[in-house]
Amino acid sequence: MSNEILENLKKAILEYESEKAANLAREALEKKIDPAKALNVMTEAVRQVGDGFGRGELWLPDLVGAADAMQSAMPIIQKEIERKGMKVETLGVVVVGTVFGDIHSIGKTMVCTLLAAEGFTVYDLGVNVTAEKFIEAVKKYKADILAMSALMTMTAPEQRKVIAILKKENLRDKVKVMVGGGSLTEEFAKNIGADGYDPTAPGGAKLARRLLNK
Amino acid sequence: MTKFKVPIEKPKPDINRFLDIMKGKIIPDKPPLVEYLIDDALMKPILENMLGRKWVETSDKIDYMGGQMDFSKENIKTVNAWLDNQIAFWYHMGYDFVRVEASLTLPAISLKVADTAKGVKGVTRAWQDETKGVIRSWDDFEKYPWPKITENDFYIHRYICDHLPDGMGFISCHAGGVYEHLSRLMSYEGLCYTLYDDPALFKAVTDKIGGLIYEYDKHLLELDKLTLILQGDDYGYSEQVLIPPEDIRKYFLPWHKKYAQLSHEKGKPYYLHCCGKVDAIMEDLINDVKIDGKHSFQDGVASIFDAKKLYGDRICLLGGVDMDKLARYEPENLRKYIRQIINKCAPGGKFAIGAGNSISSYIPVENYLTMCDTALTY
Ligand code: B12
Numbered sequence: 001m002s003n004e005i006l007e008n009l010k011k012a013i014l015e016y017e018s019e020k021a022a023n024l025a026r027e028a029l030e031k032k033i034d035p036a037k038a039l040n041v042m043t044e045a046v047r048q049v050g051d052g053f054g055r056g057e058l059w060l061p062d063l064v065g066a067a068d069a070m071q072s073a074m075p076i077i078q079k080e081i082e083r084k085g086m087k088v089e090t091l092g093v094v095v096v097g098t099v100f101g102d103i104h105s106i107g108k109t110m111v112c113t114l115l116a117a118e119g120f121t122v123y124d125l126g127v128n129v130t131a132e133k134f135i136e137a138v139k140k141y142k143a144d145i146l147a148m149s150a151l152m153t154m155t156a157p158e159q160r161k162v163i164a165i166l167k168k169e170n171l172r173d174k175v176k177v178m179v180g181g182g183s184l185t186e187e188f189a190k191n192i193g194a195d196g197y198d199p200t201a202p203g204g205a206k207l208a209r210r211l212l213n214k
Numbered sequence: 215m216t217k218f219k220v221p222i223e224k225p226k227p228d229i230n231r232f233l234d235i236m237k238g239k240i241i242p243d244k245p246p247l248v249e250y251l252i253d254d255a256l257m258k259p260i261l262e263n264m265l266g267r268k269w270v271e272t273s274d275k276i277d278y279m280g281g282q283m284d285f286s287k288e289n290i291k292t293v294n295a296w297l298d299n300q301i302a303f304w305y306h307m308g309y310d311f312v313r314v315e316a317s318l319t320l321p322a323i324s325l326k327v328a329d330t331a332k333g334v335k336g337v338t339r340a341w342q343d344e345t346k347g348v349i350r351s352w353d354d355f356e357k358y359p360w361p362k363i364t365e366n367d368f369y370i371h372r373y374i375c376d377h378l379p380d381g382m383g384f385i386s387c388h389a390g391g392v393y394e395h396l397s398r399l400m401s402y403e404g405l406c407y408t409l410y411d412d413p414a415l416f417k418a419v420t421d422k423i424g425g426l427i428y429e430y431d432k433h434l435l436e437l438d439k440l441t442l443i444l445q446g447d448d449y450g451y452s453e454q455v456l457i458p459p460e461d462i463r464k465y466f467l468p469w470h471k472k473y474a475q476l477s478h479e480k481g482k483p484y485y486l487h488c489c490g491k492v493d494a495i496m497e498d499l500i501n502d503v504k505i506d507g508k509h510s511f512q513d514g515v516a517s518i519f520d521a522k523k524l525y526g527d528r529i530c531l532l533g534g535v536d537m538d539k540l541a542r543y544e545p546e547n548l549r550k551y552i553r554q555i556i557n558k559c560a561p562g563g564k565f566a567i568g569a570g571n572s573i574s575s576y577i578p579v580e581n582y583l584t585m586c587d588t589a590l591t592y
Contacts, residue, residue, distance in 0.1 A: 016410050059458045064406035106402050106451070153541040154576030182452040182515075183538055200453070
């Protein structure tokens with residue numbers, strides 16, 4: 001029975017059924033299913049979609065749909081986890097945002113979704129994020145990783161600026177920096193002193209694991 | 215600064231020659247120039263410092279793809295002066311046409327962002343907020359203030375037609391295509407949800423916008439001096455198309471096919487500006503929609519070199535200079551790179567050179583001038 005609910009919950013996410021996913025999450029809790037298990041199947045489903053997208057079998061809207069279904073069920077499960085005082089395993093804290101002057105958001109949002117599905121705690125600062133805001137968030141959330149997205153030649157150098165401030169504030173060795181976005185290259189990422197770059201969002205989630213040796 | 219061939223004091227535009235080159239009827243010794251959009255950040259210094267004109271601000275600067283100019287009696291002189299500057303710019307920079315576009319008033323939630331390009335202080339631009347949209351339900355759809363097309367919508371087009379220098383053509387379109395406006399009004403995430411949850415609403419909004427642009431194009435095509443429509447509608451990003459190709463075919467391409475038919479009935483070509491990797495729909499665009507030309511290329515994603523090989527004998531190719539290189543290269547390297555593009559793409563005709571996307575605010579003026587100069591002196 002409990003397996004069936006969990007399977008259906010996973011299926012609802014794989015079929016982008018937000019309402020169904022939320023209802024199944026509620027049902028799971030009513031039936032006293034371990035919320036941590038529910039969380040696992042949900043993130044597994046999104047990872048599966050992410051992998052399909054990474055292999056070029058699925059499209060961006062598939063990822064958006066799965067993420068939406070997960071997000072509609074997530075708060076229900078998380079509330080229960082908190083209520084029970086359970087500790088959720090997290091791979092680490094990641095602060096994410098699109099740099100100042102740049103409002104391209106679609107890729108950045110994908111990165112957030114897949115990092116969360118991978119098991120990271122994600123703080124999405126949105127778009128057009130100033131260097132100061134990035135630094136503030138890194139401090140506030142004690143970030144393990146800072147992930148920045150930039151899609152234009154003009155805005156990519158903002159990432160260099162953020163890294164310089166991290167150094168100035170003696171934060172650079174406390175946080176790993178990963179960068180990405182359409183106009184970036186591996187070479188550019190190395191040049192600005194980032195710890196990692198990946199051309200895709202699913203690759204970004206795996207990269208985050210590697211950066212923290214997880 | 216180096217001495218450039220542009221701006222040209224006494225240009226000799228020839229829009230008919232431009233069209234013949236695009237059709238492959240004339241193989242020129244050098245390709246003509248083309249551009250889709252040119253940002254004020256470059257127009258202003260060139261008009262003021264090189265052409266000795268006075269810069270004029272219009273009232274719609276903040277609204278992108280959804281704005282209207284103020285055509286009130288008090289403001290009309292400003293609008294005219296702005297248009298005179300536009301005409302002068304395209305003319306003296308060596309183009310065979312003026313390209314100006316405007317949009318119907320289609321308000322969307324907008325997100326203001328400071329423009330960080332060098333020398334552009336205090337300018338804010340408005341773009342859509344990606345996570346919310348103004349249309350999320352049937353109720354929103356019905357309550358949305360859908361515009362009515364009026365004569366005022368074509369004031370600037372008529373003005374340009376009436377003031378075109380000899381030999382110059384006029385290229386325009388509805389600013390923002392059917393998909394672009396859908397994603398403005400519903401947001402990207404919103405349109406993805408609706409595509410799966412309520413395809414009928416997705417289709418209703420698409421068809422409403424598609425129909426408005428269709429009516430708009432009919433008006434545009436009544437202008438005798440309109441050379442052609444170069445419509446923007448981005449379907450791709452660096453890796454793929456933004457929504458599955460079958461959905462693009464189902465919902466959007468039929469509209470572009472109608473726009474192309476309208477143009478063709480008037481004996482005018484239909485060009486499409488479409489960013490990103492759109493290989494998945496290119497054959498549909500050529501064979502079914504019957505576009506006559508494609509704009510927007512990006513090295514490593516959809517390079518002009520590949521396009522020349524794959525499509526260059528079937529449609530004309532416009533632009534092609536990678537934005538990243540145009541923004542970053544030192545002038546000497548840029549010259550080499552541009553010559554390389556011309557070497558490879560000019561043979562056989564059906565090619566005009568310009569930026570891969572647009573002359574955006576962060577392209578250095580010197581690089582823009584270098585690009586034009588290299589092409590004109592090739
Ligand atoms: C949609 C779009 C827009 C929309 C943005 C809507 C939105 N809210 O996001 C609008 C219309 C607003 C827009 C505006 C502009 N745009 Co635009 N835009 C695009 C377009 C077509 C698609 C971008 C996109 O959404 N991709 C989908 C996502 C999923 O891809 P992605 O962001 O690259 O992310 C993937 C990976 O890069 C990775 N990733 C992303 N971030 C990160 C971060 C990390 C840490 C990691 C590991 C991975 C990672 O994961 C994602 C999935 O795998 C691209 C074309 C292109 N080739 O990308 C142009 C493009 C990015 N735009 C461009 C330009 C020039 C502009 C404008 C200046 C246009 C103008 N003249 O006004 C303005 C600037 C606005 C601003 N200030 O930011 C140019 C930039 C060129 C350059 N090298 O500088 C491009 C490349 C178009 C081109 N043909 O050249 N644009």
